[in-house]
Amino acid sequence: MTTPPRVLLLVAHPNPSSLNHALARAATEALEEGGVRVDLHDLYREGFDPRLSAGEIATHASDDAVVEAHVRELRAADALVVIHPVWFDQPPAILSGWVQRVVREGDAFEHAPEGGFRGLLPAQDALVVTTQNAPYVPPDALDRYWRSFVLPAVGIDDAERIALGPVVASDGATRRGWLEDVAARCDALAGRLTARA
Numbered sequence: 001m002t003t004p005p006r007v008l009l010l011v012a013h014p015n016p017s018s019l020n021h022a023l024a025r026a027a028t029e030a031l032e033e034g035g036v037r038v039d040l041h042d043l044y045r046e047g048f049d050p051r052l053s054a055g056e057i058a059t060h061a062s063d064d065a066v067v068e069a070h071v072r073e074l075r076a077a078d079a080l081v082v083i084h085p086v087w088f089d090q091p092p093a094i095l096s097g098w099v100q101r102v103v104r105e106g107d108a109f110e111h112a113p114e115g116g117f118r119g120l121l122p123a124q125d126a127l128v129v130t131t132q133n134a135p136y137v138p139p140d141a142l143d144r145y146w147r148s149f150v151l152p153a154v155g156i157d158d159a160e161r162i163a164l165g166p167v168v169a170s171d172g173a174t175r176r177g178w179l180e181d182v183a184a185r186c187d188a189l190a191g192r193l194t195a196r197a
C-alpha cells in the first residue's frame with residue numbers, strides 16, 4: 001500500500017466560529033476526501049509560541065519540542081495550505097512567528113552562493129487563502145510576503161493565492177461560494193498530489 005500524500009495545513013484565527021475556521025474545515029474535508037493526509041495546526045488553539053529565541057537564531061535548532069515537530073512536518077509535507085485573515089496588511093503575529101521559527105535555515109532553505117535562497121523542501125505546491133475587508137488589488141503585501149518571498153525561498157515558485165473579501169459585507173450565499181471555491185481548489189490539489197504519489 002502506498003502512503004498518502006501529506007499536506008501541512010495552518011489556520012491562524014482566534015475564533016473557532018470564524019469564516020477562517022469554516023474555510024479550514026472545508027479545505028481539510030476536501031483534501032481528506034481526495035486521499036490526502038492532513039497535518040492540521042490551529043495555531044491559536046494549540047497556543048503556538050511565536051517568539052523566536054536567541055538560541056534558535058544562533059543554532060537553527062530549538063529546545064521547544066513543538067517547533068521541532070513542526071519542522072519535521074514541514075519537511076515531510078507534499079504541499080502547504082495556509083489560511084488566515086489580513087491584519088494591518090500582514091499575517092496575524094502568531095503565523096509570522098510560526099514562519100520565523102519553523103521555516104528555518106538548514107531545514108527549509110539555505111543561502112545560495114550566488115545570493116538569494118535555495119529551497120530544501122520537497123513540497124512543490126502551496127495554497128494561501130486570506131480574508132480581508134478592503135478590496136483586493138494584486139499584487140498586495142500578502143502576495144509579496146507569501147508568493148514572492150517565503151514560498152519561493154523554500155522552493156515553491158508558483159503558489160496559489162486567493163484573497164476573499166470584503167468579509168464584513170458578505171452574505172451567506174457569498175460565503176458559501178467561498179467555501180466551495182476553497183474546497184474545489186483543495187480537491188484539485190489532492191488530485192495533483194495523488195497522481196504524483
Ligand SMILES: Cc1cc2nc3c(=O)[nH]c(=O)nc-3n(C[C@H](O)[C@H](O)[C@H](O)COP(=O)(O)O)c2cc1C
Pocket residue numbers: 013018019020021084085086087088089090130131132133134135167168
Ligand atoms: C487587528 C485587525 C487588523 C485588520 N487589518 C485589516 C487590513 O489591513 N486590511 C483588511 O482588508 N482587513 C483588515 N482587517 C479585517 C479582517 O481581515 C477581517 O475581519 C477578517 O478577514 C474576517 O475574517 P473572519 O470572519 O474569519 O474573522 C483587520 C481586522 C483586525 C481584527
